[in-house]
Amino acid sequence: MPHDQQRTRIQRKNRQAILEAALDVFSQYGFRGATLDQIAQSAGLSKPNLLYYFPTKEAIHSALLSGLLGHWTAPLRSMNPDGDPVEEILTYVRRKLEMSREYPRESRLFANEVLQGAPHIGEMIQTEMKTLVDEKAAVIADWADQGRIPPLHPYHLIFSIWAMTQHYADFDTQVRATLGGADQDPFPEAETYLTTLFTRLLNP
Amino acid sequence: MPHDQQRTRIQRKNRQAILEAALDVFSQYGFRGATLDQIAQSAGLSKPNLLYYFPTKEAIHSALLSGLLGHWTAPLRSMNPDGDPVEEILTYVRRKLEMSREYPRESRLFANEVLQGAPHIGEMIQTEMKTLVDEKAAVIADWADQGRIPPLHPYHLIFSIWAMTQHYADFDTQVRATLGGADQDPFPEAETYLTTLFTRLLNP
DNA sequence: CGTGATCCTGACCAATTGGTCAAACAAAAA
């Protein structure tokens, strides 16, 4: 049973390759649309060998999602209650946008999952995720109460940051197609735009 | 061949039922994740009978998407160049949010499609969609040139409206789970928040 | 070296997939 912990060198390498391949495939086709053959081929393994490392398709998916959740929520987690409100929020926006540029597959993986009603991570959202958001929303509410930022609904403020930043990863195809010059990188302009938007929104 | 036009009463009824069922299934599972059996059952037809009305799975999907595109872009299309800029944009935002509330399945259908690289409607995006956005972005740019709204990047302004409004349809599960009271309707608060956001953003 | 644990494979399986087809059935036209 290699599933308890990553012991050997080979196990580490292959589990890593599988998760990498699975990220590719799941993020592009969703859970039901992805196939084990695709993942196995992309990882350079045979299908039975793949199933030697993970017992089921769901196990791969779960391992991916739970392993990524911490990384994905890091920018929000590092928002500092003692910092300058506008600066903290702007930094959060920029770091979140940077995540969309650097890790678009991760963004699409979560998007696919949530789109389908979050059947595999619904629990995680209701616990870990909600706890984090509750905490940070309280911080934002405090800032608003102190008059340091305008009185905006803290949860919807967070939602709008998620929406706008993840949009550039999840809907990359549409963004690029709409902007025309397909080779053009939309992210620099996006950062400028979002900085302007939140600066105007948060300063009195 | 019933595929040229909807002739008989039965054809109209069944084609309608199929598209309705397909919207349910495709929007929840994506193209590859959806099955003909699911759609047939949801439409109350046998699978061969379903394939009597549409030759392939792709045909159903295409019919759905192309039939919906016009409806989906209506709010942007009706943005009036001769109206008051702030009011026009705010109305657009509100109508778009209303679409997310009234037609979440349609939103998720497009989201699924674009997430996977828009393999079936990439062409439509590059032509019809882009033309519309180009036109309306020009209107917004004019408004900015005339000093009637701040100088914001028109395309990214439109993207941000898409992102924030569609977020409430596409990520409904996450929004409700995060807000806690699962039975609570997030849309009224969302409308208030978005109105505030764009009012602050667009007024000098 | 040898031996036990780990790693890998080809052959296989039942279930499901999108799709076909001939024949039966129903509706409408004659």
Add this chain to the structure above:
DNA sequence: TTTTTGTTTGACCAATTGGTCAGGATCACG
């Protein structure tokens, strides 16, 4: 009432799906 047209079905198909299993290959270690 025929005849024609339109509609529905059960049986079927090849391909693909997630997953199993016995045995072979390879590794680490004494």
